[in-house]
Amino acid sequence: VVTIKDVSKRAGVSKSTVSRVTANNGYVSERKREIIERAITELGYRPNTMARGLRSNRTNIIGNVVVDVASPFYAQMVGGSQAACRQAQKSMLISSGYADQNDESNAIMELIDRACDGLVLYLENPVREDVADIIRNSGIPIVMIGGDERKLGRAVIKIDNYSGAKTAMQFLVDKGHRHIIHLSGPLAYRDTRARLLGIKATLADANIDEKKVLIRHGEYFEKFGYLETLSLLDSGHKFTAVFAGDDDIAAGVILALKERGLHLPKDVSVIGFDDNFHARHLSPALTTVRQPTREVGRLAIELLAQILDGKDLEETEITVPTELIVRESVTTV
Amino acid sequence: VVTIKDVSKRAGVSKSTVSRVTANNGYVSERKREIIERAITELGYRPNTMARGLRSNRTNIIGNVVVDVASPFYAQMVGGSQAACRQAQKSMLISSGYADQNDESNAIMELIDRACDGLVLYLENPVREDVADIIRNSGIPIVMIGGDERKLGRAVIKIDNYSGAKTAMQFLVDKGHRHIIHLSGPLAYRDTRARLLGIKATLADANIDEKKVLIRHGEYFEKFGYLETLSLLDSGHKFTAVFAGDDDIAAGVILALKERGLHLPKDVSVIGFDDNFHARHLSPALTTVRQPTREVGRLAIELLAQILDGKDLEETEITVPTELIVRESVTTV
DNA sequence: ATGAAAGCGCTAACAA
DNA sequence: TTGTTAGCGCTTTCAT
Numbered sequence: 001v002v003t004i005k006d007v008s009k010r011a012g013v014s015k016s017t018v019s020r021v022t023a024n025n026g027y028v029s030e031r032k033r034e035i036i037e038r039a040i041t042e043l044g045y046r047p048n049t050m051a052r053g054l055r056s057n058r059t060n061i062i063g064n065v066v067v068d069v070a071s072p073f074y075a076q077m078v079g080g081s082q083a084a085c086r087q088a089q090k091s092m093l094i095s096s097g098y099a100d101q102n103d104e105s106n107a108i109m110e111l112i113d114r115a116c117d118g119l120v121l122y123l124e125n126p127v128r129e130d131v132a133d134i135i136r137n138s139g140i141p142i143v144m145i146g147g148d149e150r151k152l153g154r155a156v157i158k159i160d161n162y163s164g165a166k167t168a169m170q171f172l173v174d175k176g177h178r179h180i181i182h183l184s185g186p187l188a189y190r191d192t193r194a195r196l197l198g199i200k201a202t203l204a205d206a207n208i209d210e211k212k213v214l215i216r217h218g219e220y221f222e223k224f225g226y227l228e229t230l231s232l233l234d235s236g237h238k239f240t241a242v243f244a245g246d247d248d249i250a251a252g253v254i255l256a257l258k259e260r261g262l263h264l265p266k267d268v269s270v271i272g273f274d275d276n277f278h279a280r281h282l283s284p285a286l287t288t289v290r291q292p293t294r295e296v297g298r299l300a301i302e303l304l305a306q307i308l309d310g311k312d313l314e315e316t317e318i319t320v321p322t323e324l325i326v327r328e329s330v331t332t333v
Numbered sequence: 334v335v336t337i338k339d340v341s342k343r344a345g346v347s348k349s350t351v352s353r354v355t356a357n358n359g360y361v362s363e364r365k366r367e368i369i370e371r372a373i374t375e376l377g378y379r380p381n382t383m384a385r386g387l388r389s390n391r392t393n394i395i396g397n398v399v400v401d402v403a404s405p406f407y408a409q410m411v412g413g414s415q416a417a418c419r420q421a422q423k424s425m426l427i428s429s430g431y432a433d434q435n436d437e438s439n440a441i442m443e444l445i446d447r448a449c450d451g452l453v454l455y456l457e458n459p460v461r462e463d464v465a466d467i468i469r470n471s472g473i474p475i476v477m478i479g480g481d482e483r484k485l486g487r488a489v490i491k492i493d494n495y496s497g498a499k500t501a502m503q504f505l506v507d508k509g510h511r512h513i514i515h516l517s518g519p520l521a522y523r524d525t526r527a528r529l530l531g532i533k534a535t536l537a538d539a540n541i542d543e544k545k546v547l548i549r550h551g552e553y554f555e556k557f558g559y560l561e562t563l564s565l566l567d568s569g570h571k572f573t574a575v576f577a578g579d580d581d582i583a584a585g586v587i588l589a590l591k592e593r594g595l596h597l598p599k600d601v602s603v604i605g606f607d608d609n610f611h612a613r614h615l616s617p618a619l620t621t622v623r624q625p626t627r628e629v630g631r632l633a634i635e636l637l638a639q640i641l642d643g644k645d646l647e648e649t650e651i652t653v654p655t656e657l658i659v660r661e662s663v664t665t666v
Numbered sequence: 667a668t669g670a671a672a673g674c675g676c677t678a679a680c681a682a
Numbered sequence: 683t684t685g686t687t688a689g690c691g692c693t694t695t696c697a698t
């Protein structure tokens with residue numbers, strides 16, 4: 001492999017001068033710069049990133065933890081982050097936390113050990129105390145997406161789940177629905193709780209008794225939506241609309257409803273959350289609340305890049321709006 | 334930050350001995366090992382990966398290029414790779430090539446510069462010649478998924494698109510279909526070509542004139558399926574089945590068919606490819622060919638890990654089978 | 667079994 | 683503007 005020394009010899013200058021050119025800092029005369037650049041291309045020199053990082057404590061690597069890269073929701077987010085990284089000339093180390101505190105904290109440690117310049121974290125649990133200490137001590141800047149229980153983030157991006165759910169519920173209410181089922185995700189997730197709050201806000205505003213809305217909790221899986229809907233139907237519950245905790249649940253709901261011979265949206269309206277990949281392919285096409293995942297991923301990296309460039313974003317908190325996507329699964333009652 | 338020197342002082346031994354413990358190589362007495370391990374935990378020492386990498390030329394980072402992390406198809410693959418990486422105690426640098434030769438080659442260069450120990454590549458284009466040279470010179474092991482035009486890969490994993498398409502076409506033929514449309518992807522992709530070959534093989538076997546199948550090329554987008562189907566319908570083409578190049582195209586086909594008042598699968602059967610996330614949510618649920626993306630991602634890392642451990646997998650070529658997933662979008666004619 | 671010493675490739679003070 | 687020098691933190695001969 002060709003090193004900086006080879007280049008310096010070939011160009012007849014010192015290593016420092018070459019470094020000044022490659023790292024693009026410090027004064028170099030036009031003449032030498034040209035000579036050096038020629039030597040670099042001729043030799044095909046590529047600076048050793050590890051030596052560089054060891055010396056300068058800068059790697060240009062950004063670490064990224066999401067819940068699960070394999071899920072379309074986070075994949076989109078990662079896609080946005082990656083595009084922004086490329087633009088900012090950074091590489092991206094990526095890891096999944098699987099909504100488990102230990103997995104999440106281990107993932108963070110891995111990234112810190114890798115000497116990432118900064119971290120973008122989408123977590124579902126508080127950071128383990130020992131890891132939180134390490135983060136604080138290392139001074140590595142963090143952009144949090146979603147929660148920020150321990151104030152570790154230099155900047156926080158929140159997705160407005162509250163308003164999203166509030167708007168969705170309002171939509172149902174406006175369409176005349178009063179007997180509504182809410183198939184919610186687990187209370188352990190902060191997004192679930194935010195959505196619940198949004199729902200209640202609409203109910204309060206509209207002077208509707210909270211009891212009118214039957215809430216059931218389960219996992220964010222199609223299966224939960226399917227089984228719960230069947231059980232509700234079979235036990236004789238009457239309802240005109242189902243607000244599904246997310247689009248996966250909604251898919252199960254639709255499946256169950258159809259299986260029992262119900263016509264959608266005539267007999268029952270369904271609304272989802274996320275605007276996941278399959279939402280518009282459901283039949284009827286699902287009315288749902290879009291989460292701007294890609295934009296959030298991009299934004300997180302942009303904020304982090306600014307922090308790394310020395311901008312002081314302390315206490316920055318950005319709330320990104322959700323958007324009601326009206327398709328065909330909700331009708332007037 | 335605490336370094337190896339701090340640990341050695343605290344434990345009253347030399348740096349070398351500490352290194353022998355952390356790197357787990359060389360002889361260390363039980364007594365000293367214990368003392369050192371205690372010092373490590375007490376001080377919270379974490380070895381500096383860059384110094385380590387600089388010295389030993391091993392980073393335990395695996396680089397991964399796919400077409401687009403944001404797409405559910407590749408996200409699944411990445412998910413499998415990541416799980417395997419975790420198991421093998423490696424980190425994963427990930428980049429997208431966006432099916433563009435320059436993007437792909439630049440992504441590879443980025444990963445090489447990052448001193449990845451090995452690469453897993455899913456490319457759509459031949460590697461640029463300059464990059465191919467660098468790969469060969471660096472000796473960095475590569476596992477290719479899909480194509481291998483330049484024999485850069487120490488191991489190659491292929492997905493059996495040929496048999497998948499052959500089987501799917503056979504399924505249509507067995508159901509009595511003779512007037513079939515194939516909405517194919519771009520010929521530039523090798524997977525597209527493999528599928529075409531599979532289709533022709535079935536036709537040849539069944540003694541059906543190739544001309545019976547009308548082939549149209551377009552992008553792997555829903556929109557292509559939608560527009561092309563409408564245009565075919567409007568120009569009075571008669572057909573009983575559509576073989577869509579992938580599930581996205583199939584979604585568009587179904588949309589268009591329904592929009593023209595056709596009943597599925599009674600009037601027209603549709604079959605897809607990929608078994609993408611939304612396939613089972615389509616209505617009727619899509620009969621399609623599953624590609625084992627997650628398994629492929631996992632397998633690629635496992636092979637690479639073996640190579641990195643010194644196993645000689647030269648010339649290894651594994652073909653992973655696809656699987657026909659029968660749902661409800663195809664019926665007997 | 668352990669330690670001393672050299673050096674991986676680079677950058678950043680400092681000097682000139 | 684450029685070169686000299688001194689490490690960054692670690693691993694790895696080579697002695698002992």
